[in-house]
């Protein structure tokens with residue numbers, strides 16, 4: 004990867020976003036998704052870990068910025084553990100917005116704020132194993148228990164992840180409806196979670212809180228489209244932003260690539276962007 008090229012957005016809006024970040028870093032926010040962006044995609048979600056260069060790069064960059072945030076579908080505490088984000092010099096003010104923004108972990112308190120269990124999720128957690136048996140889900144379909152705020156059904160480890168995923172869409176959507184939940188689709192995963200928050204809502208609220216005058220957001224999956232849309236809305240209102248697609252595999256949704264200003268080859272490329280920014284601001 005040519006690091007000289009890594010900070011070259013291909014759109015005028017992206018160039019403007021980068022220029023604003025570099026001109027006024029102390030008012031800029033860098034916000035990043037976790038899986039597929041800071042952490043390479045692996046077959047077993049419990050084995051996902053941040054790229055070895057991610058935390059050092061974030062720790063170099065964060066002191067120069069208004070804030071650094073991780074915005075993830077993971078429970079906040081899980082992202083903190085898998086990311087290795089706690090107790091890192093330089094990341095004393097890191098924020099992790101988990102469960103698509105329903106939860107929040109602040110490095111300076113070390114605590115997670117959560118709305119607690121949702122009754123629909125509690126019911127689905129109990130019902131799901133029998134439900135998947137009854138509908139004849141593909142062998143290898145795996146339930147990720149994400150606590151009281153979401154439950155995810157993964158097909159990556161089945162013989163045909165695409166077919167297994169498509170076969171689950173309808174039945175899981177019916178199940179979600181019955182319990183007042185929504186289905187959040189991702190890379191070979193369908194999550195059942197309460198509606199009302201998404202990464203766009205979470206990111207916009209956080210940028211307002213910090214008083215950001217520019218933002219860089221990086222993501223790799225459908226769940227990141229809401230954050231991309233929020234940044235595009237902000238741009239329309241005069242706040243510059245740079246949208247980075249982490250495209251490490253052919254799985255990256257076309258909609259995300261189409262809406263990005265800069266495409267990098269997965270977490271390795273994201274780390275290169277962070278390092279290049281830290282170098283430019285040093």
Ligand SMILES: O=P(O)(O)OC[C@H]1O[C@H](O[C@H]2O[C@H](CO)[C@@H](O)[C@H](O)[C@H]2O)[C@H](O)[C@@H](O)[C@@H]1O
Nearest residue numbers: 037038044045046048051075076077159190192
């Ligand atoms: O918002 P994110 O941080 O991107 O989290 C979204 C979901 O990511 C995880 O699943 C994805 O990563 C797994 C590990 O690499 C991979 O096996 C799976 O196929 C991907 O969809 C996670 O397991 C979910 O809970 C997250 O919500």
